[in-house]
C-alpha cells in the first residue's frame with residue numbers, strides 16, 4: 468500500500484478545475500490530447516488499448532514531441548481571482564511521455580483584457596487560438612510573474628505521479644501560464660488557494676456560500692466518499708463523488724431497534740461548517756441531492772452564526788441558531804427553502820442521519836456593517 472502524503476494546502480478551495488469554473492484560454496499544442504482534459508474534475512484513467520487517429524488516447528494534456536526550438540505552454544483562467552497557496556501536477560499514466568519539467572507564471576488580467584481574448588475551440592491534433600498582435604503582447608511571457616520556477620516533474624507511476632508544489636506569493640491572480648519543458652503530458656492540474664472576489668453591491672442577490680464568492684469549508688464530521696468542499700462549487704454536480712458523502716453511520720435508524728411507536732431510532736448526524744464569502748442575510752437556501760438516490764439524508768438542518776472576525780474552530784461553541792429547521796429531503800432533487808436570517812458569517816449544515824448531497828446555495832445580500 469502506497470502512503471500518499473498530502474500537504475495542508477490541498478484542503479483549500481480549488482480554482483482550475485472545470486467544475487469550479489476554470490477554463491483553458493490557450494495551448495500551443497493539443498496534438499495527442501486536449502488541454503481541457505488537464506482540468507477535468509474526474510480522476511485520470513488509463514485504457515490499455517484505446518487509440519485515436521493521432522496516437523495513444525491519454526487522459527490529460529499531451530503535446531507532440533517537438534522537433535523545433537522552444538517549449539509548450541498553455542493559459543488557464545482561474546474560477547475567480549485568488550491567492551494561490553499550492554498546486555498539484557498529477558502525471559498519472561504519463562510514463563514515457565510525461566513533461567519532464569514545468570514552471571508556472573501568473574497574471575491578474577482586467578475584465579477588459581480578459582474579454583478581448585478570443586474563445587478557444589479545442590481540437591486534438593492542433594495548436595488552438597490564433598491571436599492578433601494586441602493579444603500576443605498581453606500574453607507574452609515577460610508580462611507574467613513567475614510563481615513556480617522551472618521544476619522537475621516525476622513520471623506518472625502510482626508512487627510518483629502526485630507532484631505537489633507550495634506557492635509563497637500573497638498576490639491574487641486571475642490566470643496562470645503553465646510552461647512544460649520541452650513538451651509532453653500532464654494528467655491533471657489543481658490550483659489550491661483563497662478566493663479574493665470583488666465585494667458585490669449590497670442590493671444584489673448573491674450566493675454567499677459559493678466558492679466563487681470566497682466561501683470555504685472549515686470542518687466536517689465525516690467525508691468518507693466525498694468532501695463537503697464540493698457542495699459550494701458553482702456548477703451542477705457531475706456525479707456522487709463530486710458532492711459531500713459520508714459513510715453509513717453505524718447508529719443509523721434500525722428497524723430492529725425501532726421506538727415503541729414504530730418510528731426509527733437514530734442518535735447520530737453528520738455536519739459541516741462553512742465560512743461565507745461575505746457576511747450577510749440569507750433569504751433562500753437550496754439543497755440539491757442530484758445523483759443521491761439511495762443515500763440522500765432523511766433531513767437537513769441549517770444553522771447560522773455571526774462570529775465577527777473570529778475564525779471558527781471545533782472548540783468554539785458559537786451562537787448557532789436555525790435558519791432552516793430540520794426539513795425532509797428527497798432523491799435526486801433540488802429543494803428550495805425560503806428563510807430570513809440575521810447577519811451571519813458562518814453556516815453549519817447538519818444531515819440526519821447520514822448520506823450525501825450534491826450542492827448547497829445560500830442566496831442573500833451582503834451586509835458587513837456590524838462586522
Ligand SMILES: NC(=O)NC(NC(N)=O)C(=O)[O-]
Nearest residue numbers: 499521522523524525529564
Ligand atoms: N505510446 C505513446 O504514448 N506515445 C506517444 N504519445 C501518445 N499519446 O501516443 C508519445 O510519443 O509520446
